[in-house]
Amino acid sequence: MINDIRVGALIAYCSVKRGNKKTLMFIVFVLSLIFMNLVFLPSMIGGMTVLFTGMMQDYPYGDVVIEPTGDNTYINNADNVLQKVRAVEGVRAATKRLDVGASIEHKQKVVGVTVTGLLPTEEYEISRYPYIITEGDFLGELSRDEIIIGAAIAGTSPVFGEIYDNLGEVRAGSLVDVTYSNGVKRTYKVKGIMEGTFELVDLNALVHYKEIEEVYGLEESKATSVVVRVDKQGTEEQIQDKIREAGVNEQVFTWADKSESLIRQAMQSLGAIDVMSKFVSLIVGAALVLIIIYINVLNRKKEIGILKAVGITPGSIVLSYAFLSMFYVSLGIFAGLVLYFALMLYFQANPVVFYETMEIRPQIDPVLLIQSIVTMLTLSVIAGTLPAWSVSKESILKAIWSR
């Protein structure tokens, strides 16, 4: 066996050292594209996942969200909850919100929305709402009778403009009538239009927390949710446990828990595409590696016959092709990685724009890269071994003289 390995390595080494360099470069180029095919689409899907999940964190749920238990509509004494939460180590910021149903009317056009009552100054640390005002200004601590409405409702969204009903070009400074779910009607001046290119944002409206308290006659700092941001991403589950340990008896969720129902289906669809894409890539990759090596073996059929005729064992010959194939594929993987990282750098600087404003930056997943490398190397051994094994089993006369 050791002699087989030594001789196989010598044959492969000579083949690479003195073989046709243009052919080698072509094979490596094709293999690098196969590798790219395996890793690029999953990276883009990873980028989409990060984008969507990032939106869930940046707007409705933060990193951890606390909601009322059971059938309760509100968290009672949200300030007490906030006090406990803020004392937890690893919590960066927390705030309370009140979400209610309402309809907004402007010039006989009516649209149903969720209105969120929030504390404007605290939101700068919690969400991106204050940073996505495309027209006018964000709410202030003294904002009363003022409202921020999403671009999709206002009718100014280039993304959702034709998908959802809107109020028809409402601008900052326009007056709108809001009828809350309890029947109370208020007139607000639109202080700003927000645009997050995300339905949950652009179909929403924001008012000051105290507005909702007043409209619904709420006392003792009630809230429909307490939104928490953590110091360090990835610690959400630990913080979730710590909040519970701090004596918060409401329901505590991580953003991932809350996102699941909303995004899981989307991610599952993307995941299915991802799995199918990987499967097809693997099949195509396996077929291409097999074809490349098979053509190589066929071109060297006579050589294989000669080697057998002079006494080289079939084992050495098969091993030489396995080594050769592994070498080609290793170079292909290396070239593919260079190409892949170059594309990653490019797309980090020039993200793919989705819905005109959503920027998707592909994600580098080390596990995916390792899986793809192992897969390609395994394929290379199979693809290199099978054709060589088949030819090495032919009779010497057939291999050399095709008889």
Added chain:
Amino acid sequence: MIIVKNLKRYYGTGETAVKALRGVSFEINKGEFVAIMGASGSGKTTLLRILALLDDATDGEYTIRGLKVSSLPEAERSYYRLTQVGYVFQDYALINEMSAAENVYILSMMEGKSRKESYETALEALDKVGLKEKHNRIPDELSGGEKQRVAIARAIAKKPDILFADEPCANLDTRNSKQVLDVFKELNEKYGQTIIMVTHEPWHTEYVDRVITLEDGSLVSDVQKRR
């Protein structure tokens, strides 16, 4: 040393079978330089391939030093080809991506010798055929005669019992042919190498001890020229 009894080789079966060898018998002693001659299609190359264990006989018996090699399983035939038999092909059959030395020493490595030892053996064999200085050249950088001498070096490096050569001068001009035949003659006379060579050139027989002639797959003459 070699005993061939009623060796037959048919391609196909029944009425349409091509009878390449129709029952050939002869014996060859150690140290003989034998030429197998005959017209094209007489069966001389078929006979040589069977003797060198590259092909199987349809019937008959073939022994080397008492060992019935015709019935050996493929793994043992492969080992026999590696250690006991040298074969020089008509078209050199060198591996183009290997240097002259690598073409030769790959067989020593297969036998389990170290790289250094294999290299020394290769240089020794190349020296015997006058190509030690060109051991680093690849086949494309050598003339036809030089290529054939590398092929001979490959065949003799393992010091085989028998050296087979299938029309080794077929692709060479007279000058290169003489060089190759001189190498064979020297190997035979100086080292006692047993050589069986297929040829169709009458002047090649000046170099050999004995000439076996085939016609339509049958042995028609066996002439001892020297010794």
